Amino acid sequence: xxxxxxxYELAKRVVGPFITSLDQWKSxxxxxxxxPRASEFGPPLQTIGKLKExxxxxxxxxxxxxxxxPVAWVTSGFPSEILRPFDFHVVxxxxxxxxxxxxxxxxxxxxxxEMQGFSRDLCSYARxxxxxxxxxxxxxxxxxKPDLLCCCxxxxxxxxxWYRWLADxxxxxxxxxxxxxxxxxMKDHHIEYISDQLEELMVIxxxxxxxxxxxxxxxxxxNLAGEGCQLWGECLETGQAKPSPWTGFDTFFxxxxxxxxxxxxxxxxxxxxLRDELKDRISKGIGGIKNEQYRLLWDNLPxxxxxxxFATMFAEKGFNFVCATYSNAWAEAKDLLTPxxxxxxxxxxxxxxxxxxxxxxxxxxxxxxxxxxxVDGAVLHSDRSCxxxxxxxxxxxxxxxEDLGIKSIVLEADHGDQRLYSKExxxxxxxxxxxxxxx
Amino acid sequence: MSKPVGIGVDIGSTTWKAVVIDKDGKILAKKIESSDPxxxxxxxxxxxxxREMAGAPDDIHVGATGYGRKQVxxxxxxxxxxxxxxxxxxxxxxxCVLIDIGGQDTKVIYIGERGEVTDFAMNDxxxxxxxxxxxxxxxxxKVDFEDIEQRINSVEKSILISSTCTVFAESExxxxxxxxxDVNQIVKGLHDSLxxxxxxxxxxxxxxxxxxxxxxxxxxxxxxxxxxxxxxxTINVLPEPQLIGALGAALSVL
Numbered sequence: 001x002x003x004x005x006x007x008y009e010l011a012k013r014v015v016g017p018f019i020t021s022l023d024q025w026k027s028x029x030x031x032x033x034x035x036p037r038a039s040e041f042g043p044p045l046q047t048i049g050k051l052k053e054x055x056x057x058x059x060x061x062x063x064x065x066x067x068x069x070p071v072a073w074v075t076s077g078f079p080s081e082i083l084r085p086f087d088f089h090v091v092x093x094x095x096x097x098x099x100x101x102x103x104x105x106x107x108x109x110x111x112x113x114e115m116q117g118f119s120r121d122l123c124s125y126a127r128x129x130x131x132x133x134x135x136x137x138x139x140x141x142x143x144x145k146p147d148l149l150c151c152c153x154x155x156x157x158x159x160x161x162w163y164r165w166l167a168d169x170x171x172x173x174x175x176x177x178x179x180x181x182x183x184x185x186m187k188d189h190h191i192e193y194i195s196d197q198l199e200e201l202m203v204i205x206x207x208x209x210x211x212x213x214x215x216x217x218x219x220x221x222x223n224l225a226g227e228g229c230q231l232w233g234e235c236l237e238t239g240q241a242k243p244s245p246w247t248g249f250d251t252f253f254x255x256x257x258x259x260x261x262x263x264x265x266x267x268x269x270x271x272x273x274l275r276d277e278l279k280d281r282i283s284k285g286i287g288g289i290k291n292e293q294y295r296l297l298w299d300n301l302p303x304x305x306x307x308x309x310f311a312t313m314f315a316e317k318g319f320n321f322v323c324a325t326y327s328n329a330w331a332e333a334k335d336l337l338t339p340x341x342x343x344x345x346x347x348x349x350x351x352x353x354x355x356x357x358x359x360x361x362x363x364x365x366x367x368x369x370x371x372x373x374x375v376d377g378a379v380l381h382s383d384r385s386c387x388x389x390x391x392x393x394x395x396x397x398x399x400x401x402e403d404l405g406i407k408s409i410v411l412e413a414d415h416g417d418q419r420l421y422s423k424e425x426x427x428x429x430x431x432x433x434x435x436x437x438x439x
Numbered sequence: 440m441s442k443p444v445g446i447g448v449d450i451g452s453t454t455w456k457a458v459v460i461d462k463d464g465k466i467l468a469k470k471i472e473s474s475d476p477x478x479x480x481x482x483x484x485x486x487x488x489x490r491e492m493a494g495a496p497d498d499i500h501v502g503a504t505g506y507g508r509k510q511v512x513x514x515x516x517x518x519x520x521x522x523x524x525x526x527x528x529x530x531x532x533x534x535c536v537l538i539d540i541g542g543q544d545t546k547v548i549y550i551g552e553r554g555e556v557t558d559f560a561m562n563d564x565x566x567x568x569x570x571x572x573x574x575x576x577x578x579x580x581k582v583d584f585e586d587i588e589q590r591i592n593s594v595e596k597s598i599l600i601s602s603t604c605t606v607f608a609e610s611e612x613x614x615x616x617x618x619x620x621d622v623n624q625i626v627k628g629l630h631d632s633l634x635x636x637x638x639x640x641x642x643x644x645x646x647x648x649x650x651x652x653x654x655x656x657x658x659x660x661x662x663x664x665x666x667x668x669x670x671x672x673t674i675n676v677l678p679e680p681q682l683i684g685a686l687g688a689a690l691s692v693l
Contacts, residue, residue, distance in 0.1 A: 425561075
């Protein structure tokens with residue numbers, strides 16, 4: 001235990017910062033040697049270095065976390081703020097699966113679990129996560145074993161079965177926060193139902209971490225999380241400028257801290273820095289792409305395995321994704337998390353997430369975004385791995401055309417598994433979509 | 440003879456098509472061949488022959504489309520959706536819906552009043568509802584293209600093929616043959632199934648907007664009739680339906 005704790009602290013305080021500094025130095029050296037290439041993109045964001053530093057440190061800490069501090073694995077929609085006062089090292093397997101997908105490693109990682117009979121139609125995040133448990137070797141080295149598993153049904157029902165498998169495999173307690181699907185307005189009994197579960201969660205978290213909650217610490221973390229969502233929202237709003245100072249694809253990467261280290265000062269300091277840089281770019285007229293002619297909205301998760309390729313294909317033709325419903329989802333809680341009612345507000349914030357609300361709300365949110373960001377069109381990613389997110393897109397497409405006169409295209413693909421995307425056919429459809437604006 | 444000013448080449452999965460047009464878009468020469476796996480070699484040779492046929496200069500502008508479009512040294516490269524819309528609009532001069540059933544894919548394109556693409560839909564990743572689907576199943580039934588209409592007209596009933604996946608549909612046909620079912624009824628059912636599939640792509644065609652058809656399958660009158668019957672609408676076949684994409688590509692370089 002003491003040895004693990006020393007390793008963990010060393011990784012956190014010494015090795016992590018050293019590796020990231022070394023990485024940044026190497027990157028600068030490579031850039032000096034490299035001839036400048038013609039690019040359709042604006043200059044890279046300076047904060048990308050800090051982003052790499054934060055996330056490298058996060059994953060490096062994770063390698064030595066088990067045995068040193070309590071480890072909790074959580075779904076992306078879980079109220080992880082509640083776990084932080086217990087000093088849990090919080091791991092987001094979905095975030096990790098996205099890293100695996102970006103490295104195009106999902107097929108090989110999910111193969112062992114497919115061999116056990118899990119269908120390829122199952123979410124690629126779930127397959128990657130369960131497969132990762134079996135192979136224990138990933139692009140980030142290794143994930144720490146969980147002491148506690150926490151899932152929340154606000155993003156999908158798959159998480160329930162996925163985390164049950166993990167609980168069985170790792171033989172650790174599983175906390176399930178059930179959020180009723182919200183049709184129309186949220187009712188008091190919804191909040192009460194979820195708040196009660198959060199109180200129960202505390203008891204289990206206390207037992208696993210062997211630590212009592214300090215409610216003041218929790219309230220402070222909740223405050224920080226609320227501020228973090230606010231700052232992330234301010235970063236995203238800069239996309240309303242013309243040209244947008246960044247691209248929707250940039251937002252997919254800069255989202256990592258608000259997902260993985262939400263509720264920390266480090267997270268908020270990062271977004272202040274990013275927001276200031278984006279505002280500075282606006283004042284200097286620097287765009288995410290050099291020649292922004294058309295502005296698009298992206299719906300659903302990105303296709304992590306070809307983000308750069310995709311971004312280039314659009315940028316070459318003067319198309320920029322200036323907003324994305326996926327990135328926006330982490331800014332939605334900005335006004336909801338309040339210290340006056342730490343459990344009730346948390347219950348409300350996590351039940352009101354985009355994916356847990358009815359089609360009418362989703363459509364209204366998208367229409368508001370389309371108007372605020374003044375988009376010319378939308379790409380609706382019909383994600384094989386995320387059906388709750390993809391359902392209703394045909395109606396969205398029709399309503400966008402009827403109500404806003406905006407063209408959209410539904411693209412069949414997947415957020416993690418490149419085997420489920422037909423590149424040639426997908427690109428032909430997207431190129432035809434782009435041509436329909438100019439030809 | 441008017442002067443050739445543009446060439447359009449449409450390299451599809453099954454056939455290689457090209458046209459030479461004058462400044463008004465009139466087709467002066469055309470060429471249709473089976474697609475060669477060596478796209479660049481075929482295109483260089485066939486385009487040289489076509490230029491010679493039409494007396495076109497070597498530096499004439501070339502527009503390329505179709506799956507092999509990236510292999511062509513062209514003035515302009517556009518997707519088949521845009522080119523089909525251009526080719527169709529040249530003929531119709533008005534807003535319309537175009538159903539194009541080619542070898543590898545089926546497209547439904549909504550064309551606006553200025554000839555612009557307002558919306559489009561294509562078949563999924565598989566060959567469901569495409570010319571290739573028909574070709575494979577008819578091949579399994581040993582039915583010649585020329586006999587299709589007469590065979591369909593000889594029966595009243597049709598046996599529907601429930602699967603639109605080419606591989607599964609072939610298995611289904613094999614089972615039907617094993618049960619001793621009538622080949623002509625299967626052929627009729629095949630066309631009915633395909634038309635249902637295509638019209639599902641087209642979505643709601645209740646608007647009073649003319650419907651046109653292009654692609655190699657438009658040469659199959661039985662398919663046109665099946666689409667007409669299933670949709671309850673008139674389906675007009677464009678002149679030279681197989682060359683609409685190539686014509687659009689040529690028009691794009693004018």
